[in-house]
Amino acid sequence: MLLSFAVALIVIMNPIGNLAIYSALIENRNTEECNKTAKTCAIAIFSILMIALWIGWPILNFFGISIGAFEFAGSLIILRIALSMIKGHSHTHDKEKTKQLKYPSIAVVPMATPVIAGPGSMVVIISHANEFTITQFIYASVICLIISVFFWLLLKFTPKFASHIGDETMAVISRIMGLILAAIAIQMAASGLILLFPVLGS
Template sequence: MASADAMIAAFTTLLVTVDPPGLAPLFLGLTVGMNKAQRRQVAVRGSVMGFAILTVFALFGATILGALGISMGAFRIAGGLMLFAIAFEMIFERRNERKEKTTDDAITKDHIHNLAVFPLAIPLIAGPGAISATVLIAGTMNDLMGKAQLIGVIAVVLGLVYLALSVAERLNRFLGVTGRALLTRLLGVLLAALSVQFVVDGVKSAFGA
């Protein structure tokens, strides 16, 4: 069973990497022309699929790494550096620009009914950052109870994603440009600190410190 501190760290890391408030304006852009019921359907499907993807990596991520001959220490270092890059983008407002470009490209290529799968579930909800964070956190939990707790944390985060998508229009108006920028930067600083901790833990694990 994981400690309360480990669960809080897991929740914070996943919440920051998934970024429910940041998904709200992108979701509005994806679902232009849809009515409320259609938007809700896309939000439900996208959130459920995002949960399924992250759960698979929580349960089998370490096995996949083992099959590829990648140690958890090495993955923690690589994942930490990747999360730090995402934190850098968040602090300097580059992440949303990249996500918006992904969204625009997808609208021109995919049918409207597939929006819940791509780009909403992948890569906007369960993106590389969230997948890496999930595998890293799962690697610190050795027993079945710890994995079950992590899946519970994933469910809570994806529940918040669904909530953010459901109230996307109101949330977007409430935060405004300034509010979104401030929130994104604050979360970015927090993620930077968490990513450095992943690297430190990875170095200790890899070199037996």
């Protein structure tokens, strides 16, 4: 379960596709600003993931939302993201759009959320957290920390990566990740439907 959690989370956070967006946002910034932005973004990502992991499920209970309904609704969001990745015009559009943004600091908004740790990643975390034991919560927290550190390193070295990885290569990788994400979404939809209508699983 923890392995599927880690894979689903890293895929939906789409590091390669978001690298292109980040590259556009830090254009014309010096090395010191880029390093500070990468560090702040990673801290924000970790904070968002922790909130979703430890508080997300109690919030659903408070509003009386079942895990089946949440998984099925979440699968539709994830599937939409996956289809955009497969079609290849989601991140291209975002990259062009972000060039026009004038954020003094883009670390938290829009990079940490909603670009990297957006609704899709929250859906993945909360749907998995429903079945976690306390020990698994701790392991999941470590996974979130590792992923956040990974994004820090990725964003820190984005200027160097961007000069070696072309847009076409990133587009191909993003489409492959989109296909994997689509499969995850279908699996989540099936699981949600079975929870909502147990007769389907019999």
